[in-house]
Amino acid sequence: MRFSKPLVRGQLVKRYKRFLADVILDSGEAITAHCANPGSMLGLNTPGSLVYLSKSDDPKRKLPYSWEIMEADGGLVGINTAHPNGLVADAILDGTIAELAGYETLRREVKYGKNSRVDILLTSPDKPDTYVEVKNVHLMRDKGIAEFPDSVTSRGAKHLYELADMVEAGRRAVMVFLVQRTDCTLFKLADDIDKAYAKAFAEATERGVETLIYRCDITPEEIRASTRLDFVVPSV
Structure with a gap:
């Protein structure tokens, strides 16, 4: 972008x-x-x-x-939470997020679950419909480690359970954490900030929801998703 x-x-x-x-x-x-x-x-x-x-x-x-x-x-941080969905959509379409490549259509803000909208829905005749939820990440408390969330998010936990329901209905569901920081090489859940979200994440993962973490390259001219990060397994 x-x-x-x-x-x-x-x-x-x-x-x-x-x-x-x-x-x-x-x-x-x-x-x-x-x-x-x-x-x-x-x-x-x-x-x-x-x-x-x-x-x-x-x-x-x-x-x-x-x-x-x-x-x-010492680095740049993107703080505008209106951008991550578009950044992830662009990265899917240009092949940066290879794990989500090969679909025929990409739609945004599609109704699903219990009065919710999924950030991105990927469809193709030869693949299960894939529901992609995007979360913006800009918290860093320990050097080089990005964390989510930075405050309690009951809405975020609700999305995890709805993604898990999609998996059990035969679809694919992926949680994408987009790190809008240039100084992080790892990602973990801030389970001390929101234990309920960490619990929901663990349950959703066990039910088949996938997780991808991508960091952005950021300049005053452009922001784009670029590099996949490793995930530090939560303690919950």
Whole structure:
């Protein structure tokens, strides 16, 4: 995914009310940006951090700037949770995620389960329908190890159980954790943050849900999924 226009740099003043961030641009202008991230952003709220913003030309938008990327721990981190589904879809279509290659059709936001929508549905006459759920990952507490989740996510646990139901109905189900950090080489579940999610993950895995972890290459010009990471088996 290439950004359509150059990103604007600034320094983070504070993130608040979940979806707002005050930033001082390099030009000296003080602005409020939209933060498209409902999580806690644990470890990514440090005032003074270098951030990169996109700017919309839509006159109807109350906040023209959107927070896209930041510098943290010596690397770049993508914080916009609106992007991962598209990034994974692109990586499937261009063959980067080889484990999900070879399907005839890819559809997004398809209804399934109990009033849910799967992020990506892959279909082909010679393969079982494949349900792909995507989770954005940007938490790192131990150097080089990405973690999910960064806050309690009952919705995430619900998705795991619904994916497991698809497997038992004869379909294939895959959980893709997309690490929007350039400084991680491993992935693990943050079971101390959300034990219920870790339990649901263990049960879903036992019922046949597959797991893939891919890290992104990130620059101020582009974000793309690139490298598969190893998974540290959870303690639950």
